Amino acid sequence: MLLLAPVAPALASQVLRISAIPDQNPERLNRLYGLLAKELSDQLGVPVKYKPVVDYGAAVTGFRRGDLDLVWFGGLTGVQARLQTPGSKVIAQRDVDAKFRSVFIANQSAGLKPFSAQNDLQQLKGKRFAFGSESSTSGRLMPQYFLAQAGVTPKDFASGRPGFSGSHDATLALVQSGAYQAGALNGQVWDSRLKEGKVDTNKVVLLWRTPPYADYHWIAQGNLDQRFGAGFTGKLQQSLLNLSPSQPRQKTILELFAAGRFIPAKDADYANIEAVGRSLGKIR
C-alpha cells in the first residue's frame, strides 16, 4: 500500500522548477539552464529542474499557472507575467540589464546613413521594417516606443505594417539579405555577432543605438517561502547574486548569460517598461 501511495504530487511541489524565455538556440539553452539547475541545487539543497518552454507566451502562461517557480523573463514578458501572477516579484537582473539598449540597422541598399538624432528615425517611413518577436522588449517594444517618440507608427512602414522575424538573429539575417530594408534588435546580440564576424558590414549599417532601459530579469513566485521554508526567496536571490567568475562552473554560467554578474533588482525598476507596454497596447 505504501508503494502505491500518491507520492508524486508531494514531491513535485518540493522541486524548484526554473525556466526561461527561449531567445537563443536550444542547444545553448539546455547547456546553460542544465548547469544553472545543478548550481542552484547545490547551493540551496533542493532539487532543481529546468523546464524548457518554447515561446514567450508559454513562459508567461506557465508562470501564471504556477507550473514554473523561477523564470528568466525579458522586460515586457516579465511585467506581463508579474501582473498576471499576484505575489510574484523581481529578484535579480544582469549587470548589463540595468542599461540595456536596442540598435536600429539597415541594409546598405536602403540608402540610409547612420542617424545623428532620434528624429532621424523618420527616415524609416515607407521602408520594409522588421522587428524580432512580437513580445520582445529589445527587438520590438522599446524600438517601437522610440519610433513613436520620433513620430513613426507601425502603419508608416512599407505595406502598412512591420514584419516580425521571430528572433534577433533572424532580424539580422533578414536585414542583411535585403528582405527587410531595416530592422531593430537587441544591442548585445548585435555587438556579439559583430565581434564573431557574422555581420557583413558591406551589407549592413548600424543606424542608431537607443537610450538605455531595463530589460531581462529573474522573477520568482510569491509562495516559495511557504513551500521551501522561511527565507527561501532571499537565499535564492543570494545564490544568483553569488555567482562569480572566480569559480569555473559559475564562470561558464555567467559567460553563457553574457553577464559579468547578477545584481539585485526590484519591481519598481520595470515601472517604465510597464508604462511603455501599456501605451503601446502590449499590456492591457
Added chain:
Amino acid sequence: MSPAGQLLLPALVLLPLLALLPGAWHGGGFDLIGQFLLAAVQPSTDPALIVASLRGIAVTVAVALWSWLFSLLLGVIGGVLSAEVVSRTLWGCSWPALLLRRLLAIPRSLHELLWGLILLQLLGLHPAVAVLAIALPYGALFARVVAEQLDGLPRRNLEALQLAGAPAPAALLMALSPPLWPQLLSYGGYRLECALRSATLLGVFGLGGIGADLRLALQSLQFHEVWTSLWLLAAVMLALELALARLRQRWQEPNRELLVGFAALLLLLLPSSQWLELRWQVLFSPWQWPEVLPLWDPNGWLQDWPQLIGSTLLLTALAALLAVALLPLLLLLLGPGRWPRLLLSACGLLARLLPPPLTALLLLFVLQPGLLPAVLALGIHNAGILGRLGLEGLDALPPQPAQALRLAGSSPRQVLLVAGFNGIGRSYLSFGAYRADVILRESVVVGLVGAGGLGVVLLESLSSFAWGEVLPVLVVYAVLTLVGEQLADLYRRRLLSGPLPREGCSPLANS
C-alpha cells in the same frame, strides 16, 4: 472537362505568382540558402544535441500517437452517433444525429494550434494539452468521415436483419461494421501521418517536441543543428508513411502484419505516456478561464474584417491552387521516368517535413515579405502532402489503359496525361478541395511573413494576452472554415459529378 484537364487547370495560378516574382526577388540571402542546403550533408553530431533531438522526436511521436488514438475513439463514437442511419434505427428519427453533426463542426473549425493555445490557458503547460489539442479537431473530422461512410453504405443487410427480428444495436453492428472497417483502417492510418505533422507544428508553437528545437535552431541560423532534427524527423516520417502504405495495400484481409502493427503500437503507447509524464488527471481538474484574461472586449470586435478576411482568403485560394498544381505540372515537365519520380518524392518529403512557418523564414532569405512567400510556404508544404497521395494513386492504377496507349505508340507523357491523370484526376482534386480547408486553417501560421490577414491580428493579440481580441478572430476563423467546408463539399458534388470519393483519406490508393 476531362479529369486530366481539371488537374492541369490550377497550374494557371503560376502565372500571377511568376508575375509577382521579379518584384519580390531580392536574392540577398542566397548564400544563407546555400549554407542551409550544404548543412544537409553535415548535420551536427554533437552527442548532447543528438540526445536532445531524440528526446524531441520521441515527445513528438508520443503526442502524435496518443492524440491519434483519442481522435479515433472520439471519431468512432461521434461518427456513429451522428450517422442518420444509426439514429433512425435506434431512435426512429434523424434529428439527434443531425444536431450532433452540427455541434461537431465547432471543434473541427479551429486549427489544432488554436486549440493548443486555448487549452494552454485552461490547463497549463502539460503534454496532455498538445494531445487534446490535436485529438479534438481530428476526432470531430474523423466523426464526420465515419458518419458519411455509414450513411453511404447500402442498407439492405440492415433491413434484412431487422426484418428477421434482430435487436437494433446488434443489427447495426452486424450489418454496417464489416464494410466500414477497411475504410476506417485506411483513413485512420492516414490520420496518423497527419497527427505526426500536427505534433511537429505544435512544437513550433510552444508545446515542446522536435518542432520546437527546429524553430529555435532555424531562428538562430544554426543550420547544422536544424538538419540533425530534420534528418531524424525525416526518418520517422518516411518509416511511418511506408509502413502505412504497406498496411493500406493489405487492409482487405486483416492479417498478421496488421495485428503485429497494432500490438507494437499499443506497446509503444504505455511507456510513452509514462515517459512523457502525460498526467491525465490534468484533464479532470476544473477547467477555469483565468480572471486576469477577460474574454470579452467590445473593441476587439471592431476590426477591418473585410480586408483581413479578404487577404486570408486570397492567400488560401492561391496556396491551395499551387498545392494542387505542382505535382501534375512537375510530372509532365520532368517526365514519368524513374529518376524524376525519385527526385519528386525526395522534394515532397522535404516539403511536408518542414512546417510552413519555417519554410516561410527560409523563403524570406531570397524573397521580399508579402503575399508571395506566404503562398509559396503553404502551397509547397501542402503540395508535398498532396504529391505523395498523387504518386501513390498513380501507382495503384490498373496497368491496362497505360499499356494499351503505349502499344498504340503514345509517348510516355501522353500515357501519363491520358491514362494517369484521367485515372487519378477526380480523387486527387477531391482531396485537393479537402486540403483547401486545411490550408485556410493553416494560414494563421504564416502571418509572420508579412502577408497580413487574420494571422497577424491573432499573433499580435496573443502576445498582448488580449483574449478579448483573440476571441473574435477565433469566431471568424470558425465561420470561415465552416463556410469553406460547405463550399468544398459543393465543389466535390457538382464539379466532380459522380459518387463521392472517400473524403480526405487515401482516395487515391483505392481509386
